[in-house]
Amino acid sequence: MTLLEQKGEASAHLPVEHHQGPTGYYRWLSSTDHKVIGKNYMYTSLVFMLIAGLMAMLIRTQLASPNSTFVSQQTYNELFTIHGSMMLYLFAGPFAFGGFANYLIPLQIGAPDMAFPRLNALSYWLYLTGGITMLLGFFTASGAAAFGWVGYAPLSSSTNSPGAGPDLWIVSIALVGFSGIFTGVNLVTTIFYLRAPGMTMFRMPIFTWNMLVTGLLILIAFPVLTAALIMLYADRHFGTHVYSVKGGGSPVLWQNLFWFFGHPEVYILALPFFGMVSEIFPVFSKKPIFGYKGLVFATLAIAGLSTGVWAHHMFTTGTVLLPFFSALSLLIAVPTGIKIFTWIGTMWGGQLDFKAPLTWAVGFIVAFTMGGITGVFLASPPIDFATHDTYFVVAHFHQVLFGTTIFAGFAGFFFWFPKLTGRMYREKLAKLQFWLVFIGFNLTFLPQYLLGLRGMPRRIAVYATTDHFTFLNRLSTAGAYLTAIGFVVFLVNMWVSWRSPIKAPDNPWDGHALEWATSSPPPSHNFHKVPPIRSNRPTWDMNHPEHADGRVMTAAELSREVLD
């Protein structure tokens, strides 16, 4: 069954509501609706996040005491490898560009679906099977991959890491990589070709803008990773020597390829979440976003610069052009700073309503500002020499990534939860979760900065009593447990909302963008009628004609559109 979708502000006469088609599991397996796929992505990635989070608990338990034997060194190496791989490849990215973007982009631009619905469905299945493939590693005789989420050559070669675990890791990321590329293609095409009439590029919500740029970055970065992985597989199985010195290859080539993917990847993970909070601050301040165009150009600047900074992960290799990468890495702090000031400027003079989404979004600013500032330290090669591969770096990137994916991610999750499910979450539980996670998070990672400066390398399974790392590690572990309790509260929240639902209105927050102009949850092809788009905030304009940004339709125009 195919629906021929009419373009237009008025498509009310289209019979989109009839629920034909398959039922039950088959319906779920065969759906190409971006909302179904988006939700699948979101829930799957949250499950992966919880699994990887449990691994983090094991890691923190191991490090809670010196000379620990809670897990073996081999298991420890497997744990942090799969923890990192899952969080980065299976949670952070897919949660954002598979989950939120898939669900929201068509709604925000007034489209009936993504541009390539079948490709979209394929993306999800590749992602799901890729994720399962990664976890299969734990069930093989030789264990899961144990060379870190970066898989540096030649540690990842067949002599240094034999067995099926590493191969499963490669195949898993290749599958997820293809899935990501397909999603990237879908995002860019949808945003270029399926916008509703009047939705010019500079009227798109900031979230959509950020997803467009994310899509472009995916297209730049992911193919490089997939190619690098294929060559790694060839080295392991077909006797090629791309990354091995003995055959005339170069281990540093892997690092170059990996980080050419890896650094844009950091922004692929971060930009969607920047986009989410850029939707949340205006709504809960009852104001438009401050400096819209500046924000868009800052995003584009980040995209441009992010492909020229990869080797700042390789300062200590002694093989890279330090001033070039240092300059670009420092420079990328400028557009990032612009964003932070833009968010503060949005709240300035507003009526801040501290519902859970805003609270989580503020938590994001706090975490991200700290992580961003310590990132500037690492952009300076001499300081990087002193702190590279220590817990200083671990603390830095967890503040950035946890800050974006968890704080901004949950801000977004609670913000759009009513739209996704047609139900309200429990406000008090969401706030309780916030405080537990916020305190736990800072308690976990702030001591790690000091540990790094005191010389604790990352990825070590044991340290000695005489290293004097014990106290700070205990603090960190306590913080991690507190964070875990926060996530239990989240599960309780979801359980309660599932068992005793409170119906959500279509527009519970007085939202600005188009997704708040349709029902909660939206009908199968999203809109019965797209409201006129004459500004960046069509739904706000419709509900607040006296404070509208764009031209307000005359009664005659509106009635004509309804009659259409």
Next chain:
Amino acid sequence: MKFEHKLYLGLGVFFAVIVAIYWFWSGESGGSTLILASALLGLVPGAYLGWWAMRMKPRPEDLEDPTSEESTGVVGAFPTYTIWPFVMGMGAFMIGLAMVFGSWTLVIGFAFAISAAISVTLESKRGGAV
């Protein structure tokens, strides 16, 4: 369409400038190749979009204040249910497992993937069906 064209072109030009600086400063070939590829990724679609932008009048989504006549038209055809992406995904999964365990799943995987590819093509040719 004009802005989409400028966006791609802008990124392409930016990467072209970066690759020029990087290449002449460092002489490192791997990274230069990758940035050059990024530049082409901006320039080629950018040129294509520009070519189209010259040939067509602005679309309703490019207009600041489109009239309701300008706003009507067909957006496109959207399938609602099809099992073939799932079949293809499972095919890819089995091919992936075969790459690790070198087993019979390779045959099944290819059978799945190829049949799904054929079916999905026929399906969209017919205008889609369940």
Next chain:
Amino acid sequence: MKRSTIKTARAEGNSPASRRVRWGAKLAGLAVGSVALAGCSPAFGAYRGATTQGRSTFHLFQGFAITAIFVGGITFGLLFFVLLRYRKKSDAIPKQRHSNVKIEILYTVIPILIVVGLFFFTVKVENKVDALNPSPNVKVTVTAFQWGWKFYYPATNTTVIGSIKHYPQLVLPEGETTAITLVSQDVVHGFYIPAFNFSRYALPGFVNHFDFTPTSAGTYIGRCSQLCGLYHSEMLFSVKVLSAQQFQSWTSSQAGKVTA
């Protein structure tokens, strides 16, 4: 048996210098609180650097830390001001301000200026840290392997080899420049001496060169910082900085010897 060797090696790494540093860290904690007071030099938790190169890095770090406190202070100040001042008070719709070009230019230009400043000092220190003395007093070839280190002094044909059961010791003269040549036999390792504020990858198939000019005698711990396989955590070594005279007698006593 293994555990006891760990203790000895680490106890050494912990002796006078390390205790001094820990004492310094406590002082630094106090100093952070009174950073406004003139004339103090807070360490912000970092090592002060026991080489001339590491000392430069430390000063750069201090500069970055002070800038960070300044920038972070302003950002958090603005944020908390907004959060407290603009709490919801009524249902009135606030003024719908979309932009303010002057402020936007301000928060673009000021960060650029800060970043340019940071870059300037970065390059200055980077050149110092990476500078290679054309005629170093001592040469040492460091070879990393799974899981240990080999230190080779070509001038006296002295070799020190370690393992995870027995950590090797790198002996350096105080006040003189040692040129280190760093390679790896197998996978990528990280040659990391926290007290020197320095680390460098040991890469297979690529030779790295750098100099150390230690400024204070003592024993320091050295580690592998880059994941290199199963016993990565135990790939330790120690660094002993002797006075130039003591170093002379050490080298002559070790000439031609292989210690494993």
